[in-house]
Amino acid sequence: MSHKQIKESDFEAIHYDDSDAERIAGESTSFWKDAWRRFKQNKLAILGIIVIVLLGIMSLTGTLISGQNYSDNNLMNANQSPSWEHWFGTDNLGRDLFARTWYGARISLFIGLTAAFIDLIIGVIWGTVAGYVGGRVDEYMMRIADILSGVPYLLVVILLMVIMPQGLWTLIIAMTITGWIGMARIVRGEVLKLKSEEFILASKSLGANTMRIMTKHLVPNAIGAILVTLTLTIPNAIFTEAFLSFLGLGVPAPQASWGTMTSDALASLRYYPYQLFFPAFFICLTMLAFNVVGDGMRDALDPKDRR
Amino acid sequence: MKKLLEVNNLSISFHTYGGEVQAVRDVNFDLHEGETLAIVGESGSGKSVTVQSIMRLLSMPPGEFKSGSILMNGEDIVHKTEKEMENIRGQEMGMIFQDPMTSLNPTMKVGRQITEGLIKHQNMSKEEAKERGLELLRLVGIPNPERRINQYPHEYSGGMRQRAVIAIALSCDPKILIADEPTTALDVTIQAQILELLRDIQSKRKTGIVLITHDLGVVANAADRVAVMYGGKIVETGTVDEIFYQPKHPYTWGLLGSMPKVDDAKGDLQSIPGSPPDLKDPPKGCPFAARCPHAMKVCDQHMPDYIESSSTQKTACWLLDERAPKVAPPENIFAGGDK
Amino acid sequence: MLKYILKRLVYIVVSLFFIVTITFFLMQAAPGGPFTSERKVPPKIEEQLNEAYGLNEPLYIQYKDYLVNVAKWDFGPSFKQKGQSVNSIINRSFPYSLILGLEAIFLALSIGVFLGVFAALYHNKFGDYAAMIFAVLGISVPSFILATILQYIFAFKLQMLPVARFDSFAHSILPAIALATTPLAFIARLMRSSMLDVLNSDYIKTAKAKGLSGRVTIYRHGIRNAILPVISYIGPLVIAILTGSFIIERIFAIPGLGNEFVESITNRDYTVIMGTTVFFSVLLLVSILIVDIIYGLIDPRIKITGKKED
Numbered sequence: 013m014s015h016k017q018i019k020e021s022d023f024e025a026i027h028y029d030d031s032d033a034e035r036i037a038g039e040s041t042s043f044w045k046d047a048w049r050r051f052k053q054n055k056l057a058i059l060g061i062i063v064i065v066l067l068g069i070m071s072l073t074g075t076l077i078s079g080q081n082y083s084d085n086n087l088m089n090a091n092q093s094p095s096w097e098h099w100f101g102t103d104n105l106g107r108d109l110f111a112r113t114w115y116g117a118r119i120s121l122f123i124g125l126t127a128a129f130i131d132l133i134i135g136v137i138w139g140t141v142a143g144y145v146g147g148r149v150d151e152y153m154m155r156i157a158d159i160l161s162g163v164p165y166l167l168v169v170i171l172l173m174v175i176m177p178q179g180l181w182t183l184i185i186a187m188t189i190t191g192w193i194g195m196a197r198i199v200r201g202e203v204l205k206l207k208s209e210e211f212i213l214a215s216k217s218l219g220a221n222t223m224r225i226m227t228k229h230l231v232p233n234a235i236g237a238i239l240v241t242l243t244l245t246i247p248n249a250i251f252t253e254a255f256l257s258f259l260g261l262g263v264p265a266p267q268a269s270w271g272t273m274t275s276d277a278l279a280s281l282r283y284y285p286y287q288l289f290f291p292a293f294f295i296c297l298t299m300l301a302f303n304v305v306g307d308g309m310r311d312a313l314d315p316k317d318r319r
Numbered sequence: 320m321k322k323l324l325e326v327n328n329l330s331i332s333f334h335t336y337g338g339e340v341q342a343v344r345d346v347n348f349d350l351h352e353g354e355t356l357a358i359v360g361e362s363g364s365g366k367s368v369t370v371q372s373i374m375r376l377l378s379m380p381p382g383e384f385k386s387g388s389i390l391m392n393g394e395d396i397v398h399k400t401e402k403e404m405e406n407i408r409g410q411e412m413g414m415i416f417q418d419p420m421t422s423l424n425p426t427m428k429v430g431r432q433i434t435e436g437l438i439k440h441q442n443m444s445k446e447e448a449k450e451r452g453l454e455l456l457r458l459v460g461i462p463n464p465e466r467r468i469n470q471y472p473h474e475y476s477g478g479m480r481q482r483a484v485i486a487i488a489l490s491c492d493p494k495i496l497i498a499d500e501p502t503t504a505l506d507v508t509i510q511a512q513i514l515e516l517l518r519d520i521q522s523k524r525k526t527g528i529v530l531i532t533h534d535l536g537v538v539a540n541a542a543d544r545v546a547v548m549y550g551g552k553i554v555e556t557g558t559v560d561e562i563f564y565q566p567k568h569p570y571t572w573g574l575l576g577s578m579p580k581v582d583d584a585k586g587d588l589q590s591i592p593g594s595p596p597d598l599k600d601p602p603k604g605c606p607f608a609a610r611c612p613h614a615m616k617v618c619d620q621h622m623p624d625y626i627e628s629s630s631t632q633k634t635a636c637w638l639l640d641e642r643a644p645k646v647a648p649p650e651n652i653f654a655g656g657d658k
Numbered sequence: 659m660l661k662y663i664l665k666r667l668v669y670i671v672v673s674l675f676f677i678v679t680i681t682f683f684l685m686q687a688a689p690g691g692p693f694t695s696e697r698k699v700p701p702k703i704e705e706q707l708n709e710a711y712g713l714n715e716p717l718y719i720q721y722k723d724y725l726v727n728v729a730k731w732d733f734g735p736s737f738k739q740k741g742q743s744v745n746s747i748i749n750r751s752f753p754y755s756l757i758l759g760l761e762a763i764f765l766a767l768s769i770g771v772f773l774g775v776f777a778a779l780y781h782n783k784f785g786d787y788a789a790m791i792f793a794v795l796g797i798s799v800p801s802f803i804l805a806t807i808l809q810y811i812f813a814f815k816l817q818m819l820p821v822a823r824f825d826s827f828a829h830s831i832l833p834a835i836a837l838a839t840t841p842l843a844f845i846a847r848l849m850r851s852s853m854l855d856v857l858n859s860d861y862i863k864t865a866k867a868k869g870l871s872g873r874v875t876i877y878r879h880g881i882r883n884a885i886l887p888v889i890s891y892i893g894p895l896v897i898a899i900l901t902g903s904f905i906i907e908r909i910f911a912i913p914g915l916g917n918e919f920v921e922s923i924t925n926r927d928y929t930v931i932m933g934t935t936v937f938f939s940v941l942l943l944v945s946i947l948i949v950d951i952i953y954g955l956i957d958p959r960i961k962i963t964g965k966k967e968d
Contacts, residue, residue, distance in 0.1 A: 022617035023642045053336075163677060163939060166901040171681065171935065174923055175688040251800050258802050258905055259920055274803065278909070281806060282814050292803040300798035307794065376863055401872065409869030422860040424879050425959055426886075435878075436868040471958040487868060 047236075050312040057308025063301040067294070071121050074114025093286060100290045103276060112268045113290050119269040121298070123183055124250035130188040131249075132242050135195025140226050140234075142196070143203030154200070161193045169252065173261040180263055187252050191245070198241050202234035236313035243306035247299035254295050270295045323495050323527040324350040324373070329387035331365075331372055334380055338599045342368045344551040345387070350495065353525040355517075357532060357542035357559075359574065363595050365551040366531045370497045373529070374414050375404050391495070409436045412495035413488030418504045419480035423472035429483050430468035436490045455486040459516060478509035482516065489520065496521075499531045514541045535578045539563065544631070547571050550596045550606025552622075557632035566648060567626075567634040570607045575652035605637065613638060613646050663951070670943045677939045678728055678932075682721055685928045724932075733933030738925045744933035747918055752937075754824050755907065755914035759899045761830055762837035766895060770842040771888060774849020775881060778857060789846060796843025802905045805836035809909065822911035833910045841898045845888055853884040882956075889953050893946045900938060 051057060094101040100109035142153040160168075172186040206212060212229055220228070231238075250270075256262050257271025265272070270291040277287035331343040343365040350356050358366045371377050373389055375396065388395045391411060396404070408414075416422040424432055433455055434448035443451065449468070456464035459482040472480055481501065488496060498517065502510035518541065521528055530541055538545055538559065545562040547555045547570065555568040566572055573591040593610035596602050602609065608618035617637050625633040626640075638646050715723070727734060733744035777789035812832060813821040820829045856862065857880060865879045866872075903916030911917075915934060922930035954960045 022620070023615050023637070023640070023644065159673070159676060164897045164901055164942065166904070167935060167938060170904075170923060171684055171931070174926070174931065175684055247798065254800060255802065255905065259908075260924060274806070278806060281810055285810055288806055288810075292806070296799045296803060299800070300794065303794055303798050374867055376866055405869045405871050407869070408867055414864075414867040416860050416864060418860060422864045424861040424865070424883065426883055426957060427879070432864075435865075435870060439874075440869060473959045484864065487864065490868075 047312040051308055054308040054311065056304050057312075060301040060304035060308065063297060064305065067117060067298055067301070068121065070114055071117035074117065075111050077110075077114075093284075101284070101286050103273075103287055109273075109287065109290055112273060113270075113294060116268040116270045116273050116291060117294060117298075119180070119263060119267060120250055120253055120271070120295070123180065123187075123253045123269070124246050124298075127184050127187040127191060127249040127252075128242055128245040130184070131192040131195050131245055132238070134188070134192035135241075136199050136231065136238060138192065139196040139199025139201075140203055140230055143200035144207060144222070144226055144230060146204075146207075150200075154197075157193045157196055160190045163190075165190055166252065166255065169256065170259070170261065173256060178261070178264045180267075183253060183256060183262065186256075187249055191249070195238070195241050195245065198237055199234055202237045203230050206230055206233050236309075240306055240310045240313060243302055243309055247302040247306075250295065250298055250302075320351040320353060322349055322351055323391070324529075325388075325390040326369075326373070327388045327390070329369065329372065329389065330385035331368055331377070332383050332385050334383065335599075340598045341385075341601050342551055342598055343372070344601065346548075346551075346553050348546050348553065348556065350527045350529055352494070352527055353521060354543045355521065355528040355530055355541055357530045357538045357545045358548055359532060359535065359538055359545055360548035361533055361595060363598075364548040365598075366548045367499055369548070370414075370499055370529055370531055373497060374408060374412060375399070376414075406440070409493065410440045410491045411493055412497060413491070413493040415481070415484050415488050415496065415498040415501045417500040419477055419484055420504065422484050423480055425472055428469055428471055429475065433468075433483070433487050433490055436487065440491045451490070452486075455490055456483070458489070458520070459483070459486045460512075461486075477505055478512065481505060481509075481513055485513075485516065485520075489524075492524065494525075494527060496526050496528045497531075498528060500533070501530070502537055503532070503534070510537070511540075517541065535574060547574065550601060551598055552606055552635070554605075554607065554636070555632075555634045557629070557634075561629065561632045565628070565632070566652070567628060567632070567639060568607075568636045569611045569613050569638070569646075572648045572652055573610075576649060605635070615643065663947070666947050666950070670940075670947065673943060674936070674939060675725075678725060678936055679721075681932050681935045682724055685932055686717065688926070688928065728936060733936070734929045736922075736927055736930050738922075738927040738930070744929050747930060748915060748933065748937055751913055751915045751918045754912055755903055755916055758824070758830055758833055758837065758907070758912065758914060759896075759903060761834040762841075762899050762902075763892075763895060765834055765838035766842040766845055766899075767888070767892075769838075770845025771849050771881075771885065773842075773846035774888075775853055775876075775884070777846065777850040778853035778884075779876070781854060781857075786850075790850070793843040793846045793850075796839045796846075799839070801836050801840055801902045802909060804839055805833065805906050805909045808832045808836055824910070824912040824914070829910075829912075833906045833912060836909075837899055837902045837906050840902070841895045844898075845891060845895070848891055849884060849888055852887045853880060856880050856884040859883075886953070886957055889949065889956060892949045892952075893942075896942060896945045900942070 100113055103109055103112070138153060138157070142150045168190050169186045172189060173182065176182040176186065206229070212225060215225055215229055253262065253269060254271030254274065257269050258275040260275065262272050262275075263269050273291035274288055274295070277284070277291065281288055326346060326348050329343055329346045330341070333340040333342055346365070346369055348356065348358075358369065360366045368377065368382075372382075372384070373396075384397055387397070389397050391407070396407060399407070423429065430449065430452050433452040434443075434445070437443045437448040437451055438445065441448075452468055453464045456467060461467050461479055461482050467475070467479075472483070475483060485501075496517075501517070502513050505513060514537065517528060517530075520526060528541075530537070532538060542559045544558050545556065546553045547562070547568065549570050555562070555566070555571050557565075562571060563575070566575060570591075577590055591610055596606050596609065602619070604620050604622055605611070605614075605618045608614045611618065615637055621637075623635045623637045623640070625635050627633050628639070637643055724734075731745070733748070736742045736744055736747060739747065773789045773793065777786040777793075780786045780789075809821060809832060812819045819832055820826075823829055824833075857876075862875060862879055865875045870878075900916070903914060904920050905916075906912075907914040907917035908920055915937070918930065919934045919938075921927070922934065
């Protein structure tokens with residue numbers, strides 16, 4: 013490169029003030045903005061959210077659309093293939109499967125969301141207290157969690173379902189009785205990590221009380237991990253519900269959930285595969301959507317994992 | 320002295336989601352037998368990328384060689400195949416990494432990690448390799464090598480692990496040793512021992528060492544020549560004396576000013592205000608212009624040429640142009656130096 | 659080493675005591691006696707039955723007897739399957755479950771690890787995306803749905819494989835695949851992220867800097883370290899296979915222990931429920947112990963006392 017053309021006058025000193033020096037560096041973005049930007053790039057996760065919203069809307073309104081009732085049986089119409097009248101066909105009692113599918117969606121989603129939400133509440137409280145208070149308290153609290161989780165989750169749930177009357181809330185109680193442990197462990201881990209960080213010490217030294225530190229500092233900073241765990245708990249709860257219903261331990265007839273519908277369809281699978289197709293498809297779709305959204309959130313919130 | 324390594328106009332970029340990061344831009348240096356070249360600079364200056372590219376350890380993509388050549392014994396290694404590189408790595412050059420805690424395989428005995436390379440490159444039998452491994456452990460000063468060779472890395476202390484890493488790098492007697500911040504993760508007393516060890520090995524074997532560091536104390540201790548890197552470019556090179564006693568580049572002044580001095584009564588450290596340039600969109604002119612207290616209009620627009628102030632010292636700064644105002648280096652950088 | 663195993667065995671016994679106690683009292687709290695579905699039984703005979711099964715004793719005596727019997731590995735008679743002891747039911751049905759379970763575990767581990775390594779090596783390339791889409795599908799499709807789909811396609815429509823029962827290897831293929839898929843997908847994801855971590859680690863650079871070939875680096879230094887998290891996943895894997903068998907054995911009409919368990923639940927056959935629950939717990943606790951010992955052998959950092967150094 014030739015520098016002949018450079019003029020004498022170019023050799024004048026210029027002065028930057030400090031703010032100029034800082035301005036050169038790349039623009040800094042906030043953690044959540046950054047996470048959102050990464051999440052938006054994940055097309056699958058966005059699609060997952062759309063699917064979840066659509067499923068939610070359909071579970072609320074789907075039973076009204078077709079003008080059929082989910083529990084009206086009419087043996088004259090039994091085992092009909094999908095048609096203009098019965099969009100998803102009818103089952104062996106002549107009940108409209110379209111209406112039942114969306115009624116089942118309501119039950120399945122309700123159970124999944126409620127169970128996940130209860131797990132969230134218990135898990136966050138348990139984990140935060142154990143992690144923050146530490147010492148003996150932590151040890152006992154986690155020991156209890158260990159013992160509860162020593163027996164396989166589904167085995168516990170099944171045993172509980174045996175002794176309690178069948179029903180919606182029985183399912184939810186059985187699922188949450190040990191379901192919160194995973195959340196509690198994750199929250200505790202996050203809290204332990206955060207506890208030793210300087211801003212907590214700073215806040216303590218400024219005289220913030222324990223309650224304030226927990227609610228204003230620890231939980232908000234652990235919210236990423238909590239959200240991810242929550243999103244991944246929901247499909248798990250939906251699966252558990254379907255699993256139990258499939259074993260005949262789900263909601264009693266004439267109520268329907270996707271699990272009971274798959275179970276009912278199994279007997280006549282050879283002849284009427286469409287009866288299995290719809291509930292099975294929607295179970296898979298729902299779980300897939302939640303899993304994809306959960307993965308997307310984890311990737312977005314944890315840049316280390318974003319590769 | 321024989322020239323071992325010659326890097327010419329090397330430019331390396333990384334392709335990230337935010338765009339192309341020009342991590343190394345037009346870098347030149349060489350290394351001779353038995354000498355230590357220190358590459359100094361703050362994090363993000365491109366020094367690690369430079370040396371990893373010499374070993375061809377960068378994953379490509381996302382990395383990419385944009386231009387330039389790396390001549391080893393006169394042969395360009397930029398375009399060598401992976402297979403050819405396997406015979407160069409370990410044999411012709413060895414590498415020591417920054418963190419001895421993570422640079423050894425935790426589930427493999429140290430002995431095996433040392434002998435692996437020997438078995439592969441020198442066709443040794445297991446027994447021969449083990450003999451040689453013991454010798455190497457002795458060479459790097461690990462006491463009781465017969466016992467240590469059968470231990471796992473977690474049974475070693477940090478300093479000993481770094482010695483083991485050095486033993487691995489030296490196992491096949493390479494001519495070139497690349498040390499990427501070999502002492503940064505160690506205690507100060509251990510640091511001195513490791514530098515001592517490197518010097519000792521160098522005098523025995525005539526090894527050429529490329530030493531990456533941001534610690535000028537290490538440079539003063541270990542280096543013969545210094546290259547100062549900033550924003551992906553080498554802004555100044557010279558012998559260690561020249562860099563410490565006649566620095567010409569304001570960034571070098573800043574580095575020296577930010578180094579603590581033992582007998583500085585006031586004890587205040589100068590920092591360089593601002594932060595390094597964004598290499599996704601590197602400045603057209605001198606990369607340091609935005610932080611330079613003596614910046615001129617020209618600095619923003621044109622990258623200065625290297626100006627030789629001796630046969631060994633080259634500086635890329637417009638202040639050395641005859642049209643520029645004369646600026647003297649700040650006094651504090653020499654205060655109580657090593658004179 | 660021996661001391662460690664002894665300590666763990668004591669811990670297993672304590673856990674088992676809790677499990678036996680809890681299941682015992684849970685079953686006591688269950689609505690309806692064991693003979694409720696046989697209402698036709700005249701009161702007098704029911705009385706005799708209760709006596710024969712020791713149901714007239716006070717609760718604490720029943721509890722004590724049960725504990726003693728369990729310690730002797732005797733789970734008592736079945737209420738519903740006349741003339742059968744719970745032990746004989748377990749002995750008869752468990753071999754089926756064991757074969758199926760081992761097959762599924764083998765499938766899940768081998769293919770899962772392979773897929774994970776494959777995805778990590780082709781990181782952010784087509785192979786990676788394909789493997790990970792497969793994995794997320796595997797996690798999202800419940801085993802019982804996959805089982806029915808497989809049954810419909812391969813047994814009913816293509817008639818390539820038997821529909822049900824468990825008489826030959828061919829019978830085990832579909833149920834093993836159905837059981838293995840979800841844990842396989844988990845293992846693939848676990849292995850991928852662990853492998854990526856390892857591939858980015860410094861010691862892989864050290865290995866490359868030695869001049870080892872890419873393949874040697876990946877096998878000798880990469881996989882061996884990356885597989886450690888998968889080893890710790892074997893515990894949950896056994897649980898997943900075990901609980902999965904409840905449903906899969908039913909769908910494929912396999913006379914295994916999972917099927918017996920589900921049957922005992924629908925029949926309210928309390929001694930069988932209790933017996934199988936205890937048996938499952940023993941199985942799990944022992945397999946977790948074995949996994950921990952294996953882990954200790956593979957990772958030198960774990961002293962077999964169970965503490966991780968540095």
